[in-house]
Amino acid sequence: MKKTPCLIFVLTLLQSANLSAQSRFVKDTLDASGDSVVVTATRTERKLSNLTVPVTIINAKTIQQNGSLRLTDILKEQTGINLTSGFGAGIQLQGLNPDYTIILINGEPLVGRTAGVLDLNRIALGNIKKIEIVKGPSSSLYGSEAMAGVINIITDATMGAPLTIGLRYGTYNTVDANLETKLQTKHFQYQGFINSYNTDGYSIRPNSNSRVTTPIDRYSTTQQIKWDLSSQTNIVLNTRFTNEQIQNEIAVANNGITIYSTGKEVIQDINASATLNHRFSKTLKTSIRTYTTTYDAVQNLLTINGLPYRDVLNHNFKRIENQTDWDLSKNIQAVFGVGAVLEGVKSSRYDSEKLRKQNDIQYAFTQWEWKPSEQFTLIGGIRYDQNTQFASAFSPKLSMLYKLNVQHQFRLSVGQGFKAPDFRQLYLDFTNAAAGSYSVFGSVQAQQVIAKLDALGQIGNKFPNYFLLKALKPEYSNGLHFTWDWKINSRSAVSLQLFRNDIKNLIESQQVGTYISGAQIFSYLNIGSAFTTGFELEGQYAINANWSLNGGYQYLRTGDKDQIAAIKSGTVYTKNSQGYSRRMKLNEYVGLPNTSKHKLQVKINYNSPKGYYLNVRAIYRSKWAVNNNNGNEVFDNGDVFASSYVAINSAAGKTFKNGISLQAGIDNISNYIDATNLPNLPGRTFYTSLKYQLQKNK
């Protein structure tokens, strides 16, 4: 009897591979009594089993036992998520670029994206309680950027040991130190956290001294205060401060000439929020949230044979918001919210680094939950965002849950997400003297700037795209997610999710003209439309009380709809090995770059009652297109791919009763290296850590 679930799991896996679909899970918790509370999915506290949309929860224990230090460490081991490189480490969720996932800390968004990418290595995991990942468009609650999904990192002052000290040492002189203190009285809770992370960086490029990851010193501290003013009213204060110093050794190659630069990049990230929660009655509560954040990055470089280079980015974001939750009746609950955002960016890549580019947003949202029976829940929501700089956006979403019985649950959600044009797309004024003197101008001023240059006789050609330049519209996505959760028995469960995202109005950089010298001029236009679709399958199986197995697989197909139409109409060409052109066939098309058809991860987990644990995690990613190489702008098999790979990570440790815990781990055991395409994957690394938790007096 014991072997049956495993067999069913395998069978399901095989069957669904043909069917096509995805999934969700509480990592490492098979226990039904451990039904976690999720806030991100509905902006209200809901039990995971009552949610209508797919949510993944990563809890603190998993993070700790995996030996994950930074947010990227744990996200890359999740189903449907791949890390991206370039402009820091971002994540690709269900095939969508890092721009399309909003990252929240305690519900408030992080800012400071470079080329759309938020470097998730900025986020230390030492003090967090859990991470919630919502897949699918969630703009109906969160507005811009929540197109692919939402990742919310949650800390909690109300739980845990009064004092925790952690120290870890690993390969490349990587030292990570944590200090966390908690003070808990009946009406007042405080959590303070300090983390320092220092590494020498590493060089994995053969015959090269240039480090792929350069020496980094990161410090971050967070403070959280919860203060109960009365039994109905409390205040929550959060602050976070991050300072990052990165030594730069940059090599820019152009036409065979490599220019080496050295210097330093200093990044500061400050977040502060204050929330007042008040409950008027059992059925009515409200909260007022204020939030401010500033991201400040300064890069100073000295080039060997050129001018000093300075790059400045300062992004600030202020928000005030009110949310009211009202239970109208036993089975109807409503949420209302209004808010305003003031956002501004200063950058040396804009026309003036002194002038702040400003955008103001006002928004309102509402969400209605109707639960006619224990089996059925329906949630509808809509949000309206009004902006000063670009067209406004309506974001509706409808989702439902049907519990057939204890074993089977079905979820279906349909929603629209959007991403506002970012400041770069609106205001960039950048000429890359190091690489061919090409220029990129944001859409707001491209026509003016080019007209001005033209008057000075500097413009060679204006392309048809130049005349199409106009105010950018937000990018939209329509997402459809269907999930089937099957709890086979007390030891095993599988989950299957089918997803499809259709994106239109994609903002892409396009050549709009040339200088007299022939150098290219680019700007941004709403031109593209694309899709990502596939399925995710997750499963877990408790072999016995100590051993468990879980895994996840994603099958992904992507495509640019305009390119597909062009291929079908016979206007896309490719070259054979002799250099002769021929028409490209649709079955040669591989979809969007940087997307892999398959991703699989499997984890074996051991936990003994005596506090010993061991885990082995294997991650497989199939090949992905990185570069056009055969003379068309469409990705096909003749282009350049990054090879598929497997990375195996393992960690083991013991937690003693006196509060001391020890851990040792190896990441990338097989020492897989691809310096070009996976700069964030160092070779084999080792680490060991010691942690002490002061036990509470009982």
Added chain:
Amino acid sequence: MKKNLTKITMGLGLCIALVACSKDEETIVVPVSAITVKDLPADTVTGLGADGRPQYAGSITYYSLVNNKIVSKTDSASTKWDIAFSSTKILVNCGTSGPGLGGAFVYVGLFDALKSIPADSNFATDNSNASQYAIPQSSAGWYIYNRVTNLVTPAAGRVLVLRTASGKFAKIEILNYYKGGITPELTALDADKLTKQRYYTFRYVYQPNGTKTF
């Protein structure tokens, strides 16, 4: 764009571009053959400077499509040449480049499928003063330059339609930009990419009878 294409047989192009006569063909077409020119140097690297930058002489290679051979630089001001190459820049014997009757444009489509030059085609001429050439040095031209890998790849589906110095017509497909007709691996050393680049391999059909059909 859609023309009545009979099957395009790729392998044939090397030797002879057979003129497939459509059923309703009336004019008698003189068969003209495709010629492949290999490894034509076009201002190749001469050495490395003290700063490590590659050095070039800035030379131009003049070519006669009529005679299928290189024309001496001393004849650059004559009508002996039809097309000239210098790094990624392609010159045509016309305008600021030479005294010939030349002209050119970039046709988007397949080499073999271009049976006759459309009557409304607009042949451009070179104007170096405005950095404007009949074969433009941009994504609308014949090649794609990859900023990451520093490799130059001929764009697929581009045919250079040329009016020669004497006013006859030819079509050209650039096949490769590197020595031996093989683009170096992306991961090849810069030195390798530099020393092998600027060698043109191309095929062309020249129509000596003055018509626009091939």
